[in-house]
Amino acid sequence: MGTNGVAHVLQKAYDGKRIEQSEALSLYEANLLELGMVADHCRRRFHPEDVVTFIIDRNINYTNVCITYCKFCTFYRPPGEAEGSWFYTNDEIFQKIEELVKIGGTQVLLQGGHHPKITLEYYTTLLREIKKRFPVHLHSFSAPEIEHLSRVSHKPIRDVLIALREAGLNSVPGGGAEILVDRVKKAISPLKTTSEKWLEIHETVHSLGMRSTATMMFGTVETEEERILHFEKIRKLQDKTGGFTAFIPWSFCPGKTELEGKIEPAGGEDYLRTLAISRIYLDNISNIPTGWVTEGYKVGQVGLSFGANDFGGILMEEKVISATGTAYTMAIEQALSLIRRAGKIPAQRNTMYEILRTFV
Amino acid sequence: MTSSNVGTSKLDFPFIQSNGLSDIVEKVTEGERLTFEEGVRLMTSPDLLLLGRLADALRQRKVGEEVCFSMNININPTNACVLRCKFCAFYRPLDHPEAYTERLEDILGRIRHAHSHGVREAHIVGGLNPKIPFSYFLELIQRIKAFDPDIHVKAFTAVEIDFFARVYKISVEKVLQDLRAAGLDSLPGGGAEVFSPRVRELVCKGKISGKRWLEVIEVAHRLGISSTATMLYGHVETIEERIDHLSQLRDLQDKTGKFTCFVPLPFHPENTPLAHLGYTCGFDDLKVYAVSRLFLDNFTHLKGLWNYLDEKFAQVILHFGVDDLGGTFVEERIAHAAGAKTPQSLSRERIIEIIRKAKRLPIETDSSYKVRRRWEQTA
Numbered sequence: 207m208g209t210n211g212v213a214h215v216l217q218k219a220y221d222g223k224r225i226e227q228s229e230a231l232s233l234y235e236a237n238l239l240e241l242g243m244v245a246d247h248c249r250r251r252f253h254p255e256d257v258v259t260f261i262i263d264r265n266i267n268y269t270n271v272c273i274t275y276c277k278f279c280t281f282y283r284p285p286g287e288a289e290g291s292w293f294y295t296n297d298e299i300f301q302k303i304e305e306l307v308k309i310g311g312t313q314v315l316l317q318g319g320h321h322p323k324i325t326l327e328y329y330t331t332l333l334r335e336i337k338k339r340f341p342v343h344l345h346s347f348s349a350p351e352i353e354h355l356s357r358v359s360h361k362p363i364r365d366v367l368i369a370l371r372e373a374g375l376n377s378v379p380g381g382g383a384e385i386l387v388d389r390v391k392k393a394i395s396p397l398k399t400t401s402e403k404w405l406e407i408h409e410t411v412h413s414l415g416m417r418s419t420a421t422m423m424f425g426t427v428e429t430e431e432e433r434i435l436h437f438e439k440i441r442k443l444q445d446k447t448g449g450f451t452a453f454i455p456w457s458f459c460p461g462k463t464e465l466e467g468k469i470e471p472a473g474g475e476d477y478l479r480t481l482a483i484s485r486i487y488l489d490n491i492s493n494i495p496t497g498w499v500t501e502g503y504k505v506g507q508v509g510l511s512f513g514a515n516d517f518g519g520i521l522m523e524e525k526v527i528s529a530t531g532t533a534y535t536m537a538i539e540q541a542l543s544l545i546r547r548a549g550k551i552p553a554q555r556n557t558m559y560e561i562l563r564t565f566v
Numbered sequence: 567m568t569s570s571n572v573g574t575s576k577l578d579f580p581f582i583q584s585n586g587l588s589d590i591v592e593k594v595t596e597g598e599r600l601t602f603e604e605g606v607r608l609m610t611s612p613d614l615l616l617l618g619r620l621a622d623a624l625r626q627r628k629v630g631e632e633v634c635f636s637m638n639i640n641i642n643p644t645n646a647c648v649l650r651c652k653f654c655a656f657y658r659p660l661d662h663p664e665a666y667t668e669r670l671e672d673i674l675g676r677i678r679h680a681h682s683h684g685v686r687e688a689h690i691v692g693g694l695n696p697k698i699p700f701s702y703f704l705e706l707i708q709r710i711k712a713f714d715p716d717i718h719v720k721a722f723t724a725v726e727i728d729f730f731a732r733v734y735k736i737s738v739e740k741v742l743q744d745l746r747a748a749g750l751d752s753l754p755g756g757g758a759e760v761f762s763p764r765v766r767e768l769v770c771k772g773k774i775s776g777k778r779w780l781e782v783i784e785v786a787h788r789l790g791i792s793s794t795a796t797m798l799y800g801h802v803e804t805i806e807e808r809i810d811h812l813s814q815l816r817d818l819q820d821k822t823g824k825f826t827c828f829v830p831l832p833f834h835p836e837n838t839p840l841a842h843l844g845y846t847c848g849f850d851d852l853k854v855y856a857v858s859r860l861f862l863d864n865f866t867h868l869k870g871l872w873n874y875l876d877e878k879f880a881q882v883i884l885h886f887g888v889d890d891l892g893g894t895f896v897e898e899r900i901a902h903a904a905g906a907k908t909p910q911s912l913s914r915e916r917i918i919e920i921i922r923k924a925k926r927l928p929i930e931t932d933s934s935y936k937v938r939r940r941w942e943q944t945a
Contacts, residue, residue, distance in 0.1 A: 213580065220581060238885050239619045243581040246615065470916075473923045474878030475885070504848030504879040511614045547847045549612025 212236045216244050219486045222251065230434045233483045238475060245482035245513030252492045253515045257564070258545045259493075259555040260517035262538065263313035263345070264306040269293040272319030274350065276395035277464040278384075278426060282319050293321070296332060303340050309538075313519070313557050315379055316346035326359040326366060330373035337374035343557045344374055348381030349407040350399040364410050371414060377557055378411045380419035380454060385428045386439045393427045394465070405443055412449025417558065420450050420491070424480055425457040425472030426465065433480065437487040444490045451559055452493035452516065455484050456500045474505045478512045485513025493559050503544060510548045516555075517541055579623070585613050594620045594860060605809035605861045614849055614856075621856035621887030628866060629889045633921045634931040635872075637914065637938075638687035638720075638893035639680040643668050643706065647693030651770040653759075653801055655837035657693050667698060670706055677710060681717070684914070687932050689893070690721035691756055694729045700741075703730070704748040711749035718751045718932040724782035724793075725757035728774045738785050746791060752933050753786050755794035755829060761814055762807040769801055769840065776811075780818055787824035792934065794869070795825045799854055800833035800846035808854070812861045819864045826935060827867035827890060830854045832874055848879065852886045859887025867935065877920065884924045891917060 215229040216236060233241055271291050272282035283291035294302075303314055314336070333344060347355075347370065356366045367375075384391060386401035399407070411418045420440045424433055444450050457472035457480075458465075472480075477497065485494050496514035498506025506517075520541050542565055545552040553564040584591050590604050600608070608617055646665040647657035658665040677688060688710055707719050722730070722745065730741045742750075759766065761776025774782075783793055795815045799808055819825045832846040832854075859868050869890035872880040880891060894917050914930075918941055921928040930938040 216581065237619075237622075239615045239622060240579075240581050242615045243583075243619070247581070470919065471878070473920060474880070474882040475924050477878065478882065502876050502878055503845075504851065504876065505882060507848040508614070508852065508879075508882060543844070544847055548614075548849050 216240060220244050220247055222248075222489075224489055225487060227431075227434050227438055230437065230483055230487050231430060233486065234430050234479065238479060241479060241482045241486075242512040245485040246511055248485050248489070249494075249513045249515050256550045257553050257561070258510055258515060258517055258548070258550040259553050259559065259561065260541050260545070261313055261519050261555050261557065262306070262309065262311035263315055263519040264302060264311060265315045265317060265519070266294070266299055266302055268299060268316055268318040269321050269324075270319050271321045273322050274320050274354075274395065274397045276398055278394050278423070278458055278460075280462040285322055296335060299332065300336070300339060303336060303342060307340055307342065310554070311342075312562070313343045313345050314340075315519075316344070317348055317351065317379065317381060320351065320354040322358070324358070326355050326361065326369060329355065330369055333370065333373035333375060343376045345377045345379055345557045346375060348379050349404045350382035352378070352407055353399050353403060363407055364414070367407075367410055367414055367416075371416060375416070377416050377451075378408070378418040380408075380421040380450075380452075383421050383436070384423045385426070385432055386436045387428065387432045390426065390428045390432055401439065405439060408449070409443060409447060412443075412447035417449050417451045419452045419454055420444075421454045421456070422480075422484070423456060423458050425476065426469060434483075434487070437484055441488055441490060444488070448490070450491050451557070452495060453484055453488050453491045454495050454497075454518070455480055456497040459500055474501065477501050477505060478509060481509055481514060482512045498544075503540075507544045507548050510545070510550060516559075517545060517552075579619055582616050582619060583613075584616065585611070587611060587613065587616060591616070591620065594624065597863075599863055600861050602809055602813055605812060605857060606805055608857045608860060609805045609808060609853055611853075612849075614852055617853055617856035617860070618886040621859035622885055624859055624863075625868070625887045625889055631925075631927050632889065632929045633884060633924070633926045634867070634890040634929050634935065635917050635921070636687050636893045636931055636933065637683070637685045638689055638933075639677060639685050640893070641668075641673055641676070641688055641690045642692050643673060643690065643702075644692040644695045644698060646695040646697070648696065649694055649770065649772050651773060652839045653769055653798060653833055653835075655834075660695065660697065667695060670702070670709060673706060674709055674713065677717070678713065681714060686714070686716055686938065687718040687720065687893070689754060690719065691723055691754055692726070694726065696729075696733050700730060700734045700744070704744060707745065707748040707750055715749075718934065718936075719749055720752045720754050720933045721745070721750055723754055723757035724779045724786075725774055727753070727782050727786070728778060738782055739789065742786050742789055742791060746789065750791065752826070753783070753791060753793035755783075755796040755825075758796045758811070758815075759798045760803040760807050761811045762803060765801075765803045765807055776814065780814060784818060784822060787818075787822035790824075792824045792826050794827050794829055794933070795819075795865075796829045796831050797854075797858075798831045798833055800850060801835075801840055801843055809857075809861065812858060816862055816864060819862070823864070825865060826933065827869045828858055828862050828865045829869040829871060829892075830858055831871065834874070848882075851875070851879070852883065855883050855886040855888055872917065872920075877916075881920045881924050884921070884926060891921070 212232050215232050219225050270283050271285050356363050382399050383404050408418050457477050460466045460469050493516050494514050495516040495518035496506050496509030542552045553561045555561050644667040645658050646660045731738045758779050797811050835841045835843050867890050868888050870883040870888040871892040918928040928941045
């Protein structure tokens with residue numbers, strides 16, 4: 207597709223029409239800033255006000271023991287390896303949640319390794335005990351963990367989800383999607399949830415009345431076509447269920463992983479371009495957070511001009527990305543300042559993207 | 567260097583919503599000079615992509631798709647300094663135990679090492695140290711040139727030149743003539759900070775005035791010595807003071823035409839008395855680049871020093887008017903003393919990759935923009 211073709215696609219998106227895969231692919235050739243302008247225009251369709259939301263949350267990576275051995279991960283430890291592995295006690299978890307609630311946090315994201323010995327009952331008990339103690343939203347367990355629980359408990363996915371929901375699970379984070387193309391998954395995480403399974407789990411989550419998010423980890427071995435195919439699979443499921451609250455693209459951080467030295471991190475341009483294309487393509491998903499955790503404060507802030515409307519979680523704790531040595535952390539004051547200096551109005555939201563407090 | 571896409575055709579921006587800036591968009595499109603008031607309006611606009619798109623179009627019109635970088639070694643011969651600039655984490659008082667002055671032989675050793683890695687440019691900047699005789703600096707340059715006359719020596723800011731004149735009791739003109747006779751090729755643009763006397767009083771009391779900085783540079787330019795120009799922003803200056811700074815540079819460039827490029831420097835607060843001010847943000851940096859490109863219509867090159875920025879962001883600035891990423895073989899202690907979170911050097915391969923992935927043409931140059939080597943778009 208030539209320059210005229212690209213201009214046509216941009217105009218089509220600007221006019222609010224749905225674009226197709228081949229058209230989206232051509233946007234990798236678009237002028238970066240024009241692409242950003244169109245993505246920003248698409249963002250305004252969902253969020254006409256210049257409000258940028260964020261959530262105060264805590265990732266609790268309850269264990270790093272894992273049997274899935276993904277090449278892009280430097281967080282996990284195999285079972286039986288005592289050194290450097292952990293498993294939080296319930297009291298440790300309660301302590302962390304208490305700290306979150308004290309600073310006005312609302313969301314707990316429990317996410318951990320695929321420990322071969324934990325049972326479904328462990329989780330349902332933990333969730334009930336948390337809910338008894340704290341008024342927090344449990345946005346927890348990504349699709350691969352749910353699949354793992356289904357295996358260890360010999361129960362269907364649906365039953366696992368029902369049990370978790372009854373115990374207090376409110377919504378499901380979108381981790382483990384990586385790129386929803388099995389060629390890519392085989393290359394980087396051969397033992398992890400297949401793309402079909404990931405989609406099936408999220409569809410089941412939605413069918414049970416729970417919401418979830420969708421993620422994309424790009425910048426490993428995938429092609430641009432495969433990225434677009436990822437968008438397509440997400441958009442298609444969203445057409446069917448409407449259950450995704452947000453789409454979260456972020457780039458792979460190779461530091462200390464098996465892929466370090468083999469794969470260069472995605473550039474700032476690639477991130478902004480991919481963010482903008484996702485905003486344009488996913489015309490049925492309301493929210494796209496910007497990725498300062500992996501892209502840095504500056505590129506992350508600039509993402510607010512390329513279609514992002516949210517600053518994601520002001521994380522109190524996160525151990526998976528930080529194990530690569532890349533993660534940025536942020537205080538609430540800093541988030542407010544960066545949002546304001548981008549000419550936007552900061553607002554704290556909950557997991558359902560409802561505004562709790564606007565910082566005028 | 568050649569320009570691959572110089573043209574005067576009317577610019578077309580299909581998706582710009584000009585939000586009260588349509589008169590400026592029109593002027594940029596027509597290639598007209600912006601006024602002080604228009605510069606202020608641009609710098610205060612939240613419409614980042616509009617500024618970027620205009621600046622990018624001007625960049626393309628002026629220098630085409632090439633992005634320069636250089637392989638240079640930064641030499642800081644002394645950190646002993648009579649000044650106490652609040653934004654500086656590098657200097658030490660003259661009698662401080664950590665104050666140093668390097669032996670010429672040590673500096674030459676590092677230059678020989680860098681030279682073996684293909685480096686053909688030396689940037690020399692240091693503290694104002696009255697204990698060093700003028701002969702030290704002259705000999706330094708002479709010995710570099712004796713080792714390889716092909717090395718471009720870019721040395722001493724206007725602040726140092728003025729200091730030499732006062733300490734050695736000779737005229738600025740004579741200082742520059744002697745340095746040039748020793749082999750000096752050009753002057754770096756440091757020490758400009760922000761010209762406003764109010765700002766200088768607050769952050770670099772005792773340093774030469776903005777007026778004096780411009781006078782020294784004008785003398786150099788009149789002697790045929792080119793220089794760069796800088797602005798250290800993101801501390802206590804106002805938007806108006808930034809535009810005033812650009813305006814004074816533009817006036818001098820109209821007179822002499824010897825500024826090779828403009829280099830905005832984001833303030834790095836760590837380990838300085840101004841640490842409470844925090845870092846500049848992405849919007850701020852990109853707006854400074856874009857407005858500089860638009861306002862400084864008589865400058866050819868706009869340089870973003872990648873070693874003041876993180877790598878991902880360094881690529882993004884290429885879309886906001888920047889056509890030069892600065893040096894890559896770096897032994898630079900000033901920004902890193904103030905906590906610049908970048909590696910001390912970026913390999914040539916990496917910088918070429920960053921430029922290529924931004925769909926631009928990498929080109930290795932020296933400070934006078936003499937081409938050292940071009941790379942094809944695809945490896």
